[in-house]
Amino acid sequence: MSSRGIPGPVPHSPGRTPPTRRELLRYGAVGAVVAPALAACGSTADPDAFAGKKDYADPRRGGRLRVGIAGGSAKDSIDAHLATDNTDIARVYNLYDRLTDFSLDYKVVNSLAESLEPNAKADVWTVTLRKGLTFHGGAPVTAEDVVFSLARITDPDDPKTGAAAMPLLDRDKLKAVDDRTAEIRFSEPMVHLPEVLAEYYNGIVPKGYDPKKPIGTGPFRFKEFEPGVRSLFVRNGDHWRDGEPFVDELEIINFPDDTARVNALLGGQVDAISQLPHSQVKVVHAYDHLDVLESESGMWLPFTMRVDRAPFDDERVRQAFRLIVDRQQMVDQALSGYGTVANDIYGRYDPAYADDLPQREQDIAKAKELLADAGHGDGLEVELVTAEINAGVVEAAEVFAEQAKEAGVTVKLNRVNDFFAEGQYLEYTFSQDFWAARNYLSQAAQCAFENSPFNETHWADEEWTEIVTKASATVDDKERNKLLRQAQEIEYERGGYIIWGNPTVVDAFSKKVKGFKPFVGGHPLTAYGFRQVWFEDE
Structure with a gap:
């Protein structure tokens, strides 16, 4: 993420990471x-x-x-x-x-x-x-x-x-x-x-x-x-x-609106633009004087569920929402195929990344069962706050709203302006965000400790905190890696993020x-x- 809003108190801990992940062979050690x-x-x-x-x-x-x-x-x-x-x-x-x-x-x-x-x-x-x-x-x-x-x-x-x-x-x-x-x-x-x-x-x-x-x-x-x-x-x-x-x-010009940003490039008002909407790649390629830069990345565009507020204070609801998502469909439609499927944990390029966790797939039947167990057998209605904060975010919200219908969940989209103003996005019950790549402990320090400045899910898990605090002070690579694997599994099972893809x-x-x-x-x-x-x- 960027980083945004108003920083809060310094959290209790963070640290760093170690081993290797098969995919890293493609990029080298990181x-x-x-x-x-x-x-x-x-x-x-x-x-x-x-x-x-x-x-x-x-x-x-x-x-x-x-x-x-x-x-x-x-x-x-x-x-x-x-x-x-x-x-x-x-x-x-x-x-x-x-x-x-x-x-x-x-x-x-x-x-x-x-x-x-x-x-x-x-x-x-x-x-x-x-x-x-x-x-x-x-x-x-x-x-x-x-x-x-x-x-x-x-x-x-x-x-x-x-x-x-x-x-x-x-x-x-x-x-x-x-x-x-x-x-x-x-x-x-x-x-x-x-x-x-x-x-x-x-x-x-x-x-x-x-x-x-x-x-x-x-x-x-x-x-x-x-x-x-x-x-x-x-x-x-x-x-x-x-x-x-x-x-x-160097002149940096603000363009909160995607269409205006693309039109400025097409019309020659700017020489380059960031975050070309994926749906506009073919449009830009049609112009002989323009080019496109594609960067596979560790960026992630999560859905954020506040674990301290209904209905997401029930772990079963959070698990159900993760099972609602058809991740490949999300990548294909929200990102026009420009991205890879993710598995609800961050730190893609961290050597300690837990790539051995089972890839989560859409399971509507299990999602319905979990929602029923949580008392939502007759359906559930939630508001999802979204904004054009990054390419693919609003599109992902629209795709999720459609996918959720299958599980009996009605998602009402609330599209806002000035999403990050005064840190208000940290108060939304169900929302979205964007984060650039970080290794696990650096990322956790920003968003996953109880007093992290950008704890948008309001995560305050005592077991997780104890493990990560210990890992941050563990010099031995192998021992630290074991601890980080445990921490990632906890977030994978009961965290407040839905991390569906890396754009x-x-x-x-x-x-x-x-x-x-x-x-x-x-x-x-x-x-x-x-x-x-x-x-x-x-």
Whole structure:
């Protein structure tokens, strides 16, 4: 998800993950930074892996790149640590850099960090910054800025989005050892820190940072911002990645409406758009001057059932609703076939992903039986809140409403605007959401602990919490993996999510724009990687 709404208190726990999953052979090892062999984020990691292999010799420089991004509202933010909607995420990717990053195949690689090394217990991490880093305006990036950024993110009086994944951080012992070296201490092992620091909402900002005057180290510098409408940025000629970015200006334009976004591309008002509706792929392909970017991903578009509110406070109802879904039909109709069937658990690219759980299939007879046992033998009526928050979401709601009729369930769709405003979506009894790829423990920290900032299902399972808390502090890979397998099985059986598919992210752009590459993490347009694109010579 993006991450959105107003962050709440820091949850009791999270952690990291390990082993392998057959499907990962297709992508290579992913994000597996574990102790003490956690040195995958050491100084030997390829700092430019995130950009992928460059397929150009001397790209053309200059021009303004105009990008239409799905979503946005008057609540838009430009704060490095409070990205809310897709447009916010696009901005923070380009204004700020993080200590680590995710490569195109979802490996953790170094970014601002030259190295990030744990001690034997993985409860103390030492980060060494690259030489010569500067913020927009020319001030050097120092270890004091790292300390300030982490302290700001985890401020107990005003926790930011990333605080949920670092509840065991010992803020009082954050220390700048010298100008380029910082020490990060935790009260217990924190084996998944590199992947946590790679999240888009954990950017490094200067000491004394003011989000009204946003300064970072990213490829573009701030120029203009009109919440709900547009933002404009200019090239950072001092960016630490040599030669990047290539365009002089970047304009990000809000397009909450799918039709308007597509028409802007067709009419030439923008050069690229995120999240092309899957039903419009053939339309775009019909234009010789346009192209489509398809990225198989770990993104997921769940239905969210509040486990603390009727009728979903009854586990049998939640089980029945999961059995109502014909997942292949959902992928075929809601995503026009652009996606793969999922199995009610998240973390697709996590090495600990429980791919051995039985694939859940539609079973209307069993669903009816469960509903009858729960006292709904004469039928059940529910409201499903939906919105155009991501390609395929509204379509999935419509498909589910049709599938539910077979089980005697009447689904009334409530299509709303400003879905994420003031965190109101966290109050819906039955709704939807979208999340980009994360490994299991990082994702759980955001949405599955009782006090997670985005606990949209209001999940507060004591057994699950105990297991995941223990896993987050378990250094041994095999032992941690066993615990995570147990945790996933619990959510699979009684959680509040219906996770029916992993959509292929489809974006569209003018063929004159070069440099976009597929990214499995789920964020569109190469994780909004506008630093690495350019305009073809006229």
